[in-house]
Amino acid sequence: MELLEDAASLVARATAHFRPSGRPYVTLTYAQSLDGAIAARPGHPLALSCRDSQAMTHALRAAHAAILVGIGTVLADDPSLTVRLVEGPHPQPVILDSRLRFPPFAKLLQHPTRAPWIIASPGAKAERQAALEHAGALVYRLPAASNGGIDLVALLQLLGREGITSLMVEGGAQVITSFLNYRLVDQLIVTIAPVLVGGVRVLDVQNLPRPGGLPRLSNVTYQRLGVDLVVRGEPDWTV
Numbered sequence: 001m002e003l004l005e006d007a008a009s010l011v012a013r014a015t016a017h018f019r020p021s022g023r024p025y026v027t028l029t030y031a032q033s034l035d036g037a038i039a040a041r042p043g044h045p046l047a048l049s050c051r052d053s054q055a056m057t058h059a060l061r062a063a064h065a066a067i068l069v070g071i072g073t074v075l076a077d078d079p080s081l082t083v084r085l086v087e088g089p090h091p092q093p094v095i096l097d098s099r100l101r102f103p104p105f106a107k108l109l110q111h112p113t114r115a116p117w118i119i120a121s122p123g124a125k126a127e128r129q130a131a132l133e134h135a136g137a138l139v140y141r142l143p144a145a146s147n148g149g150i151d152l153v154a155l156l157q158l159l160g161r162e163g164i165t166s167l168m169v170e171g172g173a174q175v176i177t178s179f180l181n182y183r184l185v186d187q188l189i190v191t192i193a194p195v196l197v198g199g200v201r202v203l204d205v206q207n208l209p210r211p212g213g214l215p216r217l218s219n220v221t222y223q224r225l226g227v228d229l230v231v232r233g234e235p236d237w238t239v
């Protein structure tokens with residue numbers, strides 16, 4: 001399958017990107033309904049993709065060195081972020097969590113091979129850090145961006161220093177919006193499920209500073225997986 005072959009060649013593309021920049025190649029990926037929703041209600045999970053596209057997502061996970069979600073997704077979905085539907089290594093889980101709201105009972109603390117990396121801001125409480133480290137997580141502190149949240153450029157530099165050459169960003173809405181806002185996406189892979197949901201929009205339009213600042217994709221491929229349509233492309237940041 002074309003997209004799966006693409007995932008296998010990702011290592012070469014990521015290495016070519018990492019060498020000059022020192023930053024990981026970033027794949028932004030999520031599943032949405034036909035009407036552009038990623039969840040039915042704020043803070044609640046919704047299974048959108050079919051089994052075949054889930055397997056594609058797991059193959060993508062296995063091809064990336066790290067996988068990132070925001071704390072909103074951890075609180076809503078309690079994800080494992082592991083590779084289960086295909087053979088392959090688990091990527092390093094990375095969580096954006098300025099205030100260390102990460103729950104001590106989260107499934108990510110039971111990860112089979114990797115302690116989650118939790119990225120907090122300098123002001124997060126030291127006792128929260130101690131409790132999470134005691135539970136097996138690794139906490140990093142990074143500066144906040146001017147409009148709040150973790151500074152994503154500093155994040156990618158940190159991941160580069162840790163040897164992470166490719167990063168898969170899986171959501172949720174705030175995190176997807178931030179990565180697009182800061183133009184830090186190298187490829188986009190969107191699974192479109194044939195359902196109307198009317199729920200949480202994939203882009204948080206309140207937090208989009210530049211009208212017209214979102215990209216058109218180039219080198220676009222389309223693939224049907226089960227009942228879903230998967231669209232892949234590279235954002236054109238030059239316009």
Ligand SMILES: NC(=O)c1ccc[n+]([C@@H]2O[C@H](COP(=O)([O-])OP(=O)(O)OC[C@H]3O[C@@H](n4cnc5c(N)ncnc54)[C@H](OP(=O)(O)O)[C@@H]3O)[C@@H](O)[C@H]2O)c1
Nearest residue numbers: 030031039044070072073098149150171172173174175178
């Ligand atoms: N369909 C899909 O593919 C998919 C995938 C993933 C999630 N989801 C859904 O998405 C929903 C969660 O989305 P969400 O928007 O509420 O949460 P989110 O994007 O997962 O996390 C947002 C939180 O991350 C923290 N954060 C730290 N630095 C940030 C930065 N630079 N940019 C953005 N956020 C940053 C902020 O909390 P602090 O200020 O406390 O740090 C922010 O409130 C859930 O319903 C989940 O089911 C769907």
